[in-house]
Amino acid sequence: xxxxxxxxxxxxxxxxxGDTVAFEGFTHLIPHAAAHEVIRQGxxxxxxxxxxPDIIYDQMIGMGLVRKVIFSYAGNxxxxxxxxxxxxxxxxxxxxIETVEHSHAAMANAYEAGAAGLPCAVFRGYLGAxxxxxxxxxxxxxCPFTGEELAAVPAHRPDVAVIHAxxxxxxxDVLVEGIVGxxxxxxxxxxxxxxxxxxxxxxxxxxxxNLCVLPHWTVTAIVHVPGGAHPSYTHGYYDRDNAxxxxxxxxxxxxxxxxxxxxxxxxxxxxxxxxDRVKGLLA
Amino acid sequence: MTNLSDFTPNEMMTIAASxxxxxxxxxxxxxxxxxxxCNVARLTHAPDITLIYESGTIGTAPNxxxxxxxxxxxxxxxxxxxxxxxMFRYWLQGGRISIGFLGAAQxxxxxxxxTTVIGDxxxxxxxxxxxxxxxxxxxxxxxxxxTMKQATRGxxxxxxxxxxFGHGEGGNHRERLGIRTKGPTLLIxxxxxxxxxxxxxxxxxxSMHRGVTRDKVQETCGWKVRFxxxxxxxxxxxxxxxxxLRELQARTEKAHGGKKGI
Numbered sequence: 443x444x445x446x447x448x449x450x451x452x453x454x455x456x457x458x459x460g461d462t463v464a465f466e467g468f469t470h471l472i473p474h475a476a477a478h479e480v481i482r483q484g485x486x487x488x489x490x491x492x493x494x495p496d497i498i499y500d501q502m503i504g505m506g507l508v509r510k511v512i513f514s515y516a517g518n519x520x521x522x523x524x525x526x527x528x529x530x531x532x533x534x535x536x537x538x539i540e541t542v543e544h545s546h547a548a549m550a551n552a553y554e555a556g557a558a559g560l561p562c563a564v565f566r567g568y569l570g571a572x573x574x575x576x577x578x579x580x581x582x583x584x585c586p587f588t589g590e591e592l593a594a595v596p597a598h599r600p601d602v603a604v605i606h607a608x609x610x611x612x613x614x615d616v617l618v619e620g621i622v623g624x625x626x627x628x629x630x631x632x633x634x635x636x637x638x639x640x641x642x643x644x645x646x647x648x649x650x651x652n653l654c655v656l657p658h659w660t661v662t663a664i665v666h667v668p669g670g671a672h673p674s675y676t677h678g679y680y681d682r683d684n685a686x687x688x689x690x691x692x693x694x695x696x697x698x699x700x701x702x703x704x705x706x707x708x709x710x711x712x713x714x715x716x717x718d719r720v721k722g723l724l725a
Numbered sequence: 726m727t728n729l730s731d732f733t734p735n736e737m738m739t740i741a742a743s744x745x746x747x748x749x750x751x752x753x754x755x756x757x758x759x760x761x762x763c764n765v766a767r768l769t770h771a772p773d774i775t776l777i778y779e780s781g782t783i784g785t786a787p788n789x790x791x792x793x794x795x796x797x798x799x800x801x802x803x804x805x806x807x808x809x810x811x812m813f814r815y816w817l818q819g820g821r822i823s824i825g826f827l828g829a830a831q832x833x834x835x836x837x838x839x840t841t842v843i844g845d846x847x848x849x850x851x852x853x854x855x856x857x858x859x860x861x862x863x864x865x866x867x868x869x870x871x872t873m874k875q876a877t878r879g880x881x882x883x884x885x886x887x888x889x890f891g892h893g894e895g896g897n898h899r900e901r902l903g904i905r906t907k908g909p910t911l912l913i914x915x916x917x918x919x920x921x922x923x924x925x926x927x928x929x930x931x932s933m934h935r936g937v938t939r940d941k942v943q944e945t946c947g948w949k950v951r952f953x954x955x956x957x958x959x960x961x962x963x964x965x966x967x968x969x970l971r972e973l974q975a976r977t978e979k980a981h982g983g984k985k986g987i
Contacts, residue, residue: 468780468809469795493809494857517854520756520792528852543841546779547818547861550810566818569904570890571860576846591903620800621780624809654808677797684792684981 444614444661449638449713452663453479456634457488460509461601464491464553464632465498468623469519470677473606474498475670475713476638480604481505482709491600493549493624494519497673497690500526501708503539504700510540512598514549518694521687525694535697543577548595553624555597556631567593603632606671607656608678610639611646614658620677622654634662638670640679669716672723680720732962734915735874737934739765739970740962742826742872742913751775752824753817753862756794758872759826761970762913764790768969777822779858781807789980790973798980813858817865825866827859829873831884834927834948835898836871836891836909838863839884846886856888863889868907875914875945882948892926916942918959922951932957 447455457463457480465473477498480488489510490499496519502508504526516524530539544552551563564583574580583594605625609617616637618625629635637656642664646655673686693703732740735758742762746752748771754763767774767786775784780795784804791799800806807816816822830853831839840859844850863869869891873879891909892898899908909928912919918932930942931953943950962970 469793470780470797470800513855515855515857516852519795523852523854531852532849543855545856545860546809546858547813550813554810554814565814566865567861569860569864570887570893570899570902571856571863572841572846572887573856573860620797621782621795621806622808623780623795626808627810675797677800681797682792687792 444610444658444664446614447663447665449475449479449665449667452636452665453483453485456602456636456663457485459485460487461485462489462491463602463604464598464600464628465604466492466623466625466628467606467671467674468494468621470621470623470675471606471618471625471671472496472498472674473604473638473670474672474674475667475716476604476606476636476665477502478708478711479713481507481704491598493546495524495527497687500524500690500694501704503527503530504536504694505704506536508539510542512542512544514544514546518687518690520684521691525691526700529697542579543573544580544595545571545573548580548593549598550624552595552598553627553631556599557627560597562594562596564592564594598628598631600628600632601634603628603635605629605635606638606676608639608676609641609643610637610664612642612644614661614664615646616656616661616664617646617649618654618656626654626656629656629660635660636663636665637661638665638667640668640670640676642666667713667716669718669720670713672716672719675723680723683719683723732967734934736962736967736970737959738872738874738913738915740966741918741934741959742870743769743966745870745911745913746771746774746824748773750823751777751821752826753777753779753822753866755827756791757828759828760790761973762872763826764973765966765970768973769966777812777816779809779812781809781812783807783816789977792981813861817858817861820865820867822866823868825862825869827862827869827871827889829871829879831879831881832871832873832912833881833884833891835893835895836869836912836921836926836928837884837887837893838871838889838891839886841886841888843885859889863891863908864904864906866906868910870911870913871909872913875916875942877945877947880946880948892921895926896924916945927951929953930956932959934959935961
């Protein structure tokens with residue numbers, strides 16, 4: 443049953459040191475405010491799952507909270523490389539991290555398998571691809587009916603999924619609209635979930651019957667954080683802050699600049715700053 | 726008035742790539758140069774082309790080029806937007822995409838692509854973003870077009886990592902791995918158009934852009950270049966093509982610039 447909480451409470455109750463956590467969002471609806479709360483609480487030794495690690499994983503890695511990353515594309519979307527993640531991989535700063543690398547198809551299938559309660563995902567993939575040689579979690583399986591060799595990867599079963607969405611109803615049902623990514627699968631594959639939303643509305647009675655809705659009994663915690671995806675965007679609420687993504691390339695290029703930025707903009711702040719950050723970006 | 730005589734090599738690359746696409750194509754679009762080419766095609770000779778981005782947007786018609794594959798513009802102008810698992814399972818794996826359009830950090834003569842690491846995988850000199858959708862785009866789309874700027878750093882004798890499989894070691898290597906699709910059938914660079922040799926599958930220059938010499942193509946390529954016996958000159962951009970591309974880029978710059986930042 444979904445519990446309405448403050449962000450501080452929701453993160454403290456649901457995330458523990460050593461957890462495997464999926465903060466999902468495919469460019470759209472990236473849960474920045476929730477990730478910043480995890481950084482403030484210093485929850486560490488995390489295994490992070492994400493198809494497209496971007497700024498928030500760069501920030502958590504740069505703050506030394508991450509032990510391992512399972513991913514398929516690590517980049518600052520539309521800008522370039524993730525400099526903090528690279529520094530951890532190439533130089534072990536501030537600590538070395540383990541990486542488990544997949545393709546998007548494998549990651550999407552692994553979430554779906556997790557949501558479906560299966561132990562593994564089966565798909566036609568990795569044909570001739572080098573990742574098979576460096577990731578022992580990529581195996582082959584033979585179709586018992588046709589004999590075709592297919593790829594198999596373990597299902598994702600995170601301890602916690604963290605997502606941002608447009609709306610929750612008073613009952614705690616959650617609506618995701620626009621580019622919906624793998625958020626539904628990530629929540630259903632996880633033991634617990636924390637959802638930040640732009641808005642809480644009375645009910646979902648007037649919605650189109652086929653929208654992407656997570657029923658309240660599939661969600662653990664809901665937090666009202668307007669602007670909580672910034673500098674990512676929330677379809678129907680505000681646009682992507684492209685300047686902030688470009689700025690991150692400069693900030694993340696230097697360790698000291700990064701640490702100073704994190705102190706000023708994350709450690710010494712709270713979730714209430716997000717509403718201001720999206721002013722002027724209104725869709 | 727568009728000055729047709731001073732188009733840049735990059736503009737020629739994008740326009741040559743756009744010409745390879747047709748109205749009937751269902752195209753899986755990578756970000757960057759492929760995205761510009763696909764949208765120029767849509768805005769000129771192929772208005773009914775179906776453009777698909779891996780974020781789940783099907784039949785999208787963006788007014789400006791997206792900065793990332795998940796921009797809101799793609800969703801707002803799409804026929805429909807599906808989840809990412811559905812995109813990769815039903816649409817890509819299901820064999821419904823005719824052309825996958827990819828860029829490359831490193832490319833070899835057989836169309837194998839590396840966007841994963843420079844150097845050893847476990848001790849990389851440079852950790853690149855990784856493959857994303859590319860490994861399965863390369864094997865599940867009916868054919869693959871590649872576009873990149875020529876440089877010896879990028880077009881290399883041996884790639885450091887097989888992010889996505891082209892023709893492997895050449896010949897029938899795809900078939901031997903059980904891959905049923907055609908793989909890379911076209912490479913468009915800022916200097917030339919390349920097609921794989923029907924037997925060896927090695928990329929061969931079939932057309933050079935105006936003003937480009939064989940020496941220039943060879944100097945910017947890390948392997949010994951083969952030129953077709955009947956080498957052609959790529960027709961220069963038409964006024965419509967060049968104007969369309971420049972206006973698209975101007976709209977894009979205007980839309981993405983001038984935002985706020987924290």
